[in-house]
Amino acid sequence: MRRILVTSALPYANGDIHIGHLVEYIQTDIWVRFQNLVGNRCVYVCADDTHGTAVMISAGKAGVSESKFIAEMQRAHERDFAAFDIKFDNYGSTNSRENRALCERFWKSIRAAGLVRERDVEQLYDPEAKTFLPDRFVRGTCPKCGSVDEPGDNCSKCGHHYSPSELIHPRSTLSGATPVLRNAPHLFIELEQLHDFLDEWTQSGKHLQPEIANYLKGHFLGEPLRDWDISRPAPYFGFEIPDSPGNYWYVWFDAPIGYIASTHQWCERNGEKLDDWWRSEDCEIHHFIGKDITYFHTLFWPGMLKTAGFTLPTQVHIHGFLTVDGEKMSKSKGTFVAAKTYLKHLDPTYLRYFYASKLSSRVEDLDLAVDEFVAKVNTDLVNKVVNLASRTAKFVEATGLSATYPDDGGLFADAAQLGDEIREAYDATDYSRAVRLIVGLADRANPYVEERKPWELRKDPKKARELQDVCTVALNLFRQIVVYLSPVLPRLAEQAGELLNDPIKLWNQSQKPLVGTKVNKFTHMLRRVEEKDVHAMIEESKPAGSPAAEAASPGAESIGAGAQWNDSGDALAAEPLVPECTIEDFAKVDLRVARVIAAEDVPEAKKLLKLTLSLGGGTTKNVFAGIKESYEPEQLVGRLVVCVANLAPRKMKFGVSEGMVTAAGPPGKDTKEVFIVTVAEGAVPGHRVH
RNA sequence: GGUCCGGUAGCUCAGCGGUUAGAGCAGGGGACUCAUAAUCCCUUGGUCGGGGGUUCGAAUCCCUCCCGGACUACCA
Numbered sequence: 001m002r003r004i005l006v007t008s009a010l011p012y013a014n015g016d017i018h019i020g021h022l023v024e025y026i027q028t029d030i031w032v033r034f035q036n037l038v039g040n041r042c043v044y045v046c047a048d049d050t051h052g053t054a055v056m057i058s059a060g061k062a063g064v065s066e067s068k069f070i071a072e073m074q075r076a077h078e079r080d081f082a083a084f085d086i087k088f089d090n091y092g093s094t095n096s097r098e099n100r101a102l103c104e105r106f107w108k109s110i111r112a113a114g115l116v117r118e119r120d121v122e123q124l125y126d127p128e129a130k131t132f133l134p135d136r137f138v139r140g141t142c143p144k145c146g147s148v149d150e151p152g153d154n155c156s157k158c159g160h161h162y163s164p165s166e167l168i169h170p171r172s173t174l175s176g177a178t179p180v181l182r183n184a185p186h187l188f189i190e191l192e193q194l195h196d197f198l199d200e201w202t203q204s205g206k207h208l209q210p211e212i213a214n215y216l217k218g219h220f221l222g223e224p225l226r227d228w229d230i231s232r233p234a235p236y237f238g239f240e241i242p243d244s245p246g247n248y249w250y251v252w253f254d255a256p257i258g259y260i261a262s263t264h265q266w267c268e269r270n271g272e273k274l275d276d277w278w279r280s281e282d283c284e285i286h287h288f289i290g291k292d293i294t295y296f297h298t299l300f301w302p303g304m305l306k307t308a309g310f311t312l313p314t315q316v317h318i319h320g321f322l323t324v325d326g327e328k329m330s331k332s333k334g335t336f337v338a339a340k341t342y343l344k345h346l347d348p349t350y351l352r353y354f355y356a357s358k359l360s361s362r363v364e365d366l367d368l369a370v371d372e373f374v375a376k377v378n379t380d381l382v383n384k385v386v387n388l389a390s391r392t393a394k395f396v397e398a399t400g401l402s403a404t405y406p407d408d409g410g411l412f413a414d415a416a417q418l419g420d421e422i423r424e425a426y427d428a429t430d431y432s433r434a435v436r437l438i439v440g441l442a443d444r445a446n447p448y449v450e451e452r453k454p455w456e457l458r459k460d461p462k463k464a465r466e467l468q469d470v471c472t473v474a475l476n477l478f479r480q481i482v483v484y485l486s487p488v489l490p491r492l493a494e495q496a497g498e499l500l501n502d503p504i505k506l507w508n509q510s511q512k513p514l515v516g517t518k519v520n521k522f523t524h525m526l527r528r529v530e531e532k533d534v535h536a537m538i539e540e541s542k543p544a545g546s547p548a549a550e551a552a553s554p555g556a557e558s559i560g561a562g563a564q565w566n567d568s569g570d571a572l573a574a575e576p577l578v579p580e581c582t583i584e585d586f587a588k589v590d591l592r593v594a595r596v597i598a599a600e601d602v603p604e605a606k607k608l609l610k611l612t613l614s615l616g617g618g619t620t621k622n623v624f625a626g627i628k629e630s631y632e633p634e635q636l637v638g639r640l641v642v643c644v645a646n647l648a649p650r651k652m653k654f655g656v657s658e659g660m661v662t663a664a665g666p667p668g669k670d671t672k673e674v675f676i677v678t679v680a681e682g683a684v685p686g687h688r689v690h
Numbered sequence: 691g692g693u694c695c696g697g698u699a700g701c702u703c704a705g706c707g708g709u710u711a712g713a714g715c716a717g718g719g720g721a722c723u724c725a726u727a728a729u730c731c732c733u734u735g736g737u738c739g740g741g742g743g744u745u746c747g748a749a750u751c752c753c754u755c756c757c758g759g760a761c762u763a764c765c766a
Contacts, residue, residue, distance in 0.1 A: 012766060054766055135765060152765090211694060218693055219762070226764065251766070295763050320760075358702090364695075365760070372702065375715060383728055391725035436704075439714080446729060455724040528726060 002040040004284045005277050006032050007259045009293060010049035010094065013073040014058050017080040017339040019351065020322040020329055023366055026355045027319055027429065028288040029086040033487035034426040038507040043277070045262040047092035048074045051238035052251035053134050057174065059237075066237045070095060080339035084348040085490050090269070092262035094254050099261035100239050103254050107241065109308040115193055121186040121229065124152075124164050124179035126172040131235055133164070133172055133179055140167030187244060188227035194303040195225055201302050207315050208298060211363055216298055228300060256301045259287070260310065284314040291318050291363050317429055320365035332630070334542035345537035349491055350377045350529055356431040356488040370534050377529045380435075384442035385485070386492075386525050388449070388478035393499060393522035395454050396471040399464070401500070405476065405513040406469035411448060415441045415480050416511045422484055423507070431488070438484045445477040475500060476513045483510040495525045590646035591662070591689035593679050594621070599633035602654050609633055610654065611661065613643055616686035621645070624657040630674045642677045642689055 008028040011021060028044065035042035050070040059069035070093065078091055092098070110116060124133045138152035143166045152164035164170060165181055172179050191198075202208060202216050229250065231241060236248040260278055267274045277283050289297050297316050305312050321328070324335035342351065354373050357380070358366050405412070418437060425434035449470070457467040479496055486493035486504050497503035501517045594613035597620065602608045607626040614620050623643065644660040665674040679687075 014766080049766085052766060137765095215694065215761075229764070255766095291761075293766095294761095299763090362695080363760085367702095369702085372715090376702085378726090378728095379715065382726060387725060387728060389725095391729075393725095395724075432703085436713080443714080447731090449724080450722080450730045453722090453724085455722090458724085522725095524726065526726085528728095 002035070002042075002284060003277075003280075003282055004035055004040055004042040004286060005263060006035075006042060006044045006286045007262075007288065008044075008046050009287075009289045010047050010255055010258055011077055012052075012054070013048045013050045013070045013077075013093075014054045015073075017077055018329070019337045019339065019342055019368070022084060022086075022339060022351060023322050023355055023359075024288055024290055024319060025081060025086045026084065026352050027317075027359055027431070029084075030352070030356060030431060030487045031286070031288070031317075031426070031429060033087075033490065037487055037505075038423065043089045043263070043266065044087065045090045045092070045259060045266055046088050047090075047094055047096075047258045047262040048077055049251065049255045049258065050074075050093055050095040051236075051249075051254060053131070053137070053232075053236065056131075056235070056237040057137075067095070076340075080343075083343050084339065085352065087490075090262050090266035092258065092265050094251075094258035094261070096258075096261055096265070098264045099254060099258050102257050102261050102264070103239055103249060104242055106257055106304055106308045107243075107249075110189060110304065111243070113193075113307050115189050115191075115307065117188050117190055117227065118185050119188055119227075120183050122165060122181050122183055124170060124172075125182040126174055126177055126179050128175035128177035129172060131174070132182070132184070132233060133174070135164050137173050138164040138167065138170050138179060139173055140164075140170035143168055184233040185247075186229050186233075187231040187241070187247065188229055189300075189303075190227050191225040191299065191303055192227070194306065195221070197306055198225070198299055198303060201306075201312065202298060207313060209318060209361065209363055212294060212298065212316075212318055215294075220295070220299065225299070252296055252300070256296065256304070278310050280311065283311065285311055287313050287316045289316060289318055291320055294318055317361070318363050319359070320363050323365050323367045325369050326367055331541075331543055334538040334540070337537060337541045341537060341541055344540070345533045346529065347527065349381075349489055349526060352488055353377055353381055353435075357435045359429070359431040360433070361429045370531070370538075374529045374531050374534060380439050380442075381489075381492075382526055382528050384439065384446060385478070385481055388442065388445055388474055388481070389496070389499060389525070390522055391449060392454055392471040392474040392478075393519055395458055396468055396475070396519045397521055399468050400518045401475065401515050402465075402468050402472040403516045405515050406473060408448070408473040408477075411444060411473070412476055412480065412513055415444075415477065419484070419507070419510050426487065434484075435488070438481055441477070441481050441484075445474065445481070448477070449474050472513075472515065475519070479504070479514060480510045483507065492525060588646075589644060591642055592645040593640055593683045593685055593687040593689070594643045594645070595685045596636045596639050596641060599636040601628070601633055605654060608652075608654065609636070611636065613641070613659065613661070614685050615645065616684065619686075621658040622656065623659045623661055624652050624654060625661040625663070627661070627663060627674050627676060631676070636676075639676075640679050640683060640685065642679060 006028060008025050011017060017025075025046075032042050032044040048070060050066075050073075055066060055070060059066045062069060074091075074093060081088070081091070124138050125131070126133050126137075133152075135152035139149055140152075141148045142150045146168075148169075150167070152167065152170075164179075170179050171177065199221055202213050202221065205213065208216075230253045231244065231247040232238070232250050234246050234248065238248040238251060239254055241247045241249055260274070263277050264274050266272070267277065278285070287297055287301075297313075297318075302312050323329070324333075327333070327335070329336045342348075350373070354368065354376055355366065357376055358368075418441070422434050422437050425431070425437065452466075452470040452473075454467055454470045454474075457463040457470065479500060482489075482493050482496040483504050493504040499520050499522060500514060501520065502509075502514055592615055594615050596611055597614045598612035600610050602610050602624070605624075605628065607628050608624045609628045609631065611623045611625055612620055613623055621643070642662045644662065647658075647660050649656050649658045662677040663674045664677060679689075
């Protein structure tokens with residue numbers, strides 16, 4: 001029996017769980033359930049990641065204390081997870097007593113190992129909000145190309161990387177104030193001292209997927225590792241560093257330690273010793289994470305564990321992101337579906353099955369194509385698997401299963417033998433392979449029923465025995481499949497257990513037929529997915545007023561009497577007003593109505609479309625607009641837009657842009673949520689906007 | 691730009707040096723009626739991205755080109 005401790009990444013306490021998160025939690029939960037099913041002892045811990053500037057700011061905006069904010073968020077997270085049958089042995093919080101104690105313990109070891117250095121860091125400070133600003137809370141003009149309103153780390157126009165302090169006219173996205181440079185001492189961990197160890201650990205071939213090991217080798221381990229800035233000056237929501245008053249551990253220092261803290265809570269409750277789980281050769285530790293946090297889990301974290309004398313991860317399982325119909329999840333397209341929105345429309349079983357059927361051990365993105373989702377769930381689960389029970393159970397309601405298992409031509413035995421292969425696939429997190437093998441069994445079981453025709457047997461009282469035998473076989477094949485699928489579909493396993501009066505608890509139940517039990521009245525186990533429910537879910541996930549939402553309900557433009565304007569303040573808060581300007585300033589900008597007379601894709605560009613704008617009378621302008629991710633060229637031709645007509649021409653990679661099409665959207669370089677500015681009926685190309 | 695991963699039937703993918711390249715779904719034809727318009731049988735469909743090479747033999751190995759995607763930490 002293996003002893004295994006499993007974690008999923010700690011969700012950040014600053015937003016709801018969505019279907020993207022669920023890829024990871026479902027992947028992990030399946031693995032944990034599988035391990036327990038085959039008789040290993042597997043404990044699954046997780047926690048909310050609560051610290052950092054983002055939570056501090058969100059709590060401030062909501063007008064509540066941080067502790068209240070994170071408590072509410074945690075309640076919501078736990079509720080969502082439970083609804084998807086994700087079963088943690090302990091769900092903690094990084095803002096816990098246990099975590100603080102462990103952080104202090106780690107810190108002591110790291111200090112003692114001589115890894116900590118203090119160094120002054122110049123950082124932008126918001127004098128109005130009285131806080132230091134992480135890069136993403138600063139925006140300004142790119143020092144290289146002069147593009148305005150660029151993020152604090154790199155320019156979305158020219159791609160130039162810089163530090164936020166290099167921006168021209170920087171401003172805080174919190175208050176709109178001009179940030180000032182302030183010096184503050186920060187504490188750094190000199191990771192380079194652990195370089196040899198990390199080389200060996202990452203390249204051993206045992207702990208990481210090969211592509212990850214390779215990536216680390218190429219990107220980081222080929223040169224000296226940079227020092228890691230692990231402190232933040234007050235104000236900061238987190239733990240104050242005991243020997244450095246006024247400084248707090250950066251959230252990424254205490255977050256992974258939260259894995260141990262959560263385990264500690266579980267140990268306390270269950271009379272276990274923490275050292276048996278985190279400082280023992282006999283216990284495996286498996287982390288499941290997304291590819292975005294690879295760096296932290298494969299370099300910092302092993303380094304910290306090594307230094308503090310804890311067990312190193314046996315394996316870090318890294319998965320890709322979720323895409324929907326081949327595209328990144330998008331709020332405006334309604335594919336950024338919150339867990340709770342999903343639950344209003346669809347059964348969680350569907351998503352568990354679908355993800356399982358798509359997941360492999362590779363670091364690949366997983367695509368949820370709506371058609372495929374519907375087809376897979378309905379054909380595999382309902383039509384094939386559940387069908388086995390629903391077509392035979394009622395024939396043996398009265399008699400129960402036969403007392404001895406009849407001859408089935410080797411079907412059950414063959415499927416039992418396949419168990420090893422299925423088991424290996426699960427263990428290797430190659431669920432798509434496991435599911436493929438299992439569903440193949442249903443493809444062999446249905447023809448058996450077809451051939452033996454129980455519906456004819458029941459007409460002849462003399463064949464009652466044969467009828468019972470045929471159904472005993474069919475129900476056993478069904479049950480065997482359900483045992484194999486039970487890590488993925490715990491609810492179905494429970495229903496099958498109830499139907500046949502024998503709860504499914506162990507993998508071995510797939511190896512021996514069940515005989516002589518009563519059979520209960522069959523009730524529906526799983527409804528078919530309706531495509532309209534999926535679409536309703538996506539509709540509900542769309543923000544009001546997006547181009548997509550408009551397209552879905554043409555004619556919704558005329559705002560009826562019942563319309564409500566309860567617009568949230570989020571958009572404004574995300575990008576506060578800039579300092580006021582005079583009418584003369586405004587007059588310098590010549591905004592004109594223009595007609596898009598041609599629009600073409602720039603194949604090499606990620607975000608740009610090439611537009612030809614007509615100002616009327618043959619005056620045209622060539623403009624490159626960063627709207628490719630939101631609009632198709634065909635949608636634009638013929639439309640009236642508002643352009644900045646006197647903007648100095650700018651040479652871009654693909655040609656000269658002679659103006660700019662105005663568009664609204666949130667700050668940031670993400671151009672998936674842009675909405676071009678159009679003009680009311682009657683305006684003609686050439687009209688100036690006054 | 692660099693690194694990595696892919697490109698096999700309409701779709702999702704399996705096969706990764708050895709008999710005429712497979713599955714599921716979709717399409718076509720038929721059967722059945724126990725079952726959630728479920729199931730079963732038959733069937734159409736592919737110069738395995740292009741080109742070159744290694745080999746008795748290549749979808750599978752090597753080279754090269756083309757196409758698609760991901761990543762590119764000092765954000766959380």
